[in-house]
Amino acid sequence: MSNKVKNTIxxxxxxxxxxxxxxxxxxxxxxxxxxxxxxxxYDSKTSMKSGKKVNENTVMTELYLLDKNGYVVAQTLPLPNxxxxxxxxxxxxxxxxPVEELLPNGFQAVLPxxxxxxxxxxxxxxxxxxxxxxxxxxxxxxxxxxxxxxxxLTQFEKVKKVEIQVNGHKLAQMPVNNTPINPAxxxxxxxxxxxxxxxxxxxxxxxxxxxxxxxxxxNEVYYVPVTKRIANSxxxxxxxxxxxxxxxxxxxxxxxxxFNSDVRLLSDPKVxxxxxxxxxxxxxxxxxxxxxxxxxxxxxxxLSLTELPDITNVSIEVNGNTKLVxxxxxxxxxxxxxxxxxxxxxx
Numbered sequence: 001m002s003n004k005v006k007n008t009i010x011x012x013x014x015x016x017x018x019x020x021x022x023x024x025x026x027x028x029x030x031x032x033x034x035x036x037x038x039x040x041x042y043d044s045k046t047s048m049k050s051g052k053k054v055n056e057n058t059v060m061t062e063l064y065l066l067d068k069n070g071y072v073v074a075q076t077l078p079l080p081n082x083x084x085x086x087x088x089x090x091x092x093x094x095x096x097x098p099v100e101e102l103l104p105n106g107f108q109a110v111l112p113x114x115x116x117x118x119x120x121x122x123x124x125x126x127x128x129x130x131x132x133x134x135x136x137x138x139x140x141x142x143x144x145x146x147x148x149x150x151x152x153l154t155q156f157e158k159v160k161k162v163e164i165q166v167n168g169h170k171l172a173q174m175p176v177n178n179t180p181i182n183p184a185x186x187x188x189x190x191x192x193x194x195x196x197x198x199x200x201x202x203x204x205x206x207x208x209x210x211x212x213x214x215x216x217x218x219n220e221v222y223y224v225p226v227t228k229r230i231a232n233s234x235x236x237x238x239x240x241x242x243x244x245x246x247x248x249x250x251x252x253x254x255x256x257x258x259f260n261s262d263v264r265l266l267s268d269p270k271v272x273x274x275x276x277x278x279x280x281x282x283x284x285x286x287x288x289x290x291x292x293x294x295x296x297x298x299x300x301x302x303l304s305l306t307e308l309p310d311i312t313n314v315s316i317e318v319n320g321n322t323k324l325v326x327x328x329x330x331x332x333x334x335x336x337x338x339x340x341x342x343x344x345x346x347x
Contacts, residue, residue: 057081061089062155062341063099064148064192067214068106069254071193071224072147074155076344077102086126086159087119089152106216110148112136119153124160125185126153134166139177146179147193150186151225155341161185191227197250205229208237210244211303212255213296221296222343223303224255238269238276238311241304258296260284266319274312275335276305285318286327295327298336306338313337 058078067073077099082088092099096113103109111117116131128149137145150162163185164171173180182190191207199205208230211223226249230240242265248257262283270277278301286294293316302314313335316324324332 059085060341060344061085061092062152062343063089063092064110064151065093065099065103065107066110066144066148067222067224068216069214070144071214071226071255072110072144072151073107073214073222073224074151074342075104075107075222076341077104084119086121086153086156087117089155090117090119090128090149093148093152104216104222105218105220110141110145121156121158124158125163126156126159126161127163127165128153129165129168132167135175137176142174142177142179143194146174146181146186147191150190151188151192154188161187192225194227194229195250195253196229199229202229204232206232208241208244209304209307210241211300212245212249212253212257213300214255223300225303225307225342226255236269237308238271238278238305239265241308242269242278242301245300245304258294258300271311274310275315276311276313277315277317279317279320282318284316285324290329291318291321291324292329293324293326293332298326298332302336302338303342 057080059081060076061079062074062076064072064074077092079085079088079092090111091097092102093109094111094113094115094117095109097109099109111130112133112135114131115133118129120127120129146164149164153159153162161184164174164181166175171181172183188209189207192209194207196202206229207227209225209227211225213221214224215221228244230237230244234240245257246259246261246263248259248261249255260283262281264281264283266279266281282288284293284297286292286297298316301316305311305314315322315335316332318324322333326332
């Protein structure tokens, strides 16, 4: 099975033709291939700006949950508007807890049932303290739990690193499978859904995180972060990210790609005051008549590139031409910013 789909408006998937509601990225509306092709078109939803109050009683918060394929994925959900938002976010990662009423299709919480949580933030480090129930998880879930806790807490601006405790005692390693915990603290630099396939010498590589689409059981699309190991000989991480997206995810990953494999950069990326400008060949266009870039190409590009340090938005050109539009006909002349939260909206 190929992980690629021709970069046209119709994206191939296993299911028969259905309409997908989008995930609410890029301050407007949203919306990959799974197996043998059939055509699919996209409907859309109005996005919800995450991290801000939906009403006076709720605040949109990223929860890093497990999807049906075992990936750790952000879902932005409306939680009660409380002062201790970091503590509440971890409480909503507990199985059987209040998150059960909000779980999107195919997703599940990651922390063992009945785990009690406390969080103290000091000097940029979130100290996450758990009760003994925290230790009651399967060995194969250990790294996923670490990733979920780390990425959930580091969504908050004041949190740069995470320390794990059980009953007030700092952990040097996880309690079940003995995964080491960096004594300096966990951060997003440690990666998420790490893909080291094809890597011979991991010590001679460095990480970049890219986003690939996936579909839930209702054929709705969301974006999965995957940390890939890039050879240190590759000096330009922007080009490495674009290459990873055009190559697509590894085989049998259950992740998707809407990029044409012939997509190429015609010149080196240009970075100016946080904005990266990418000049592509025609293969990135989904509609030549309208000079349109498909959302399933635009959104992974922006999400992936803005994971890099100092990149805040993305400008796209085709053969030097900036007169492009997205699937809704909105001009792409101005730089596209990263959304405040990932995978917003409800299924």
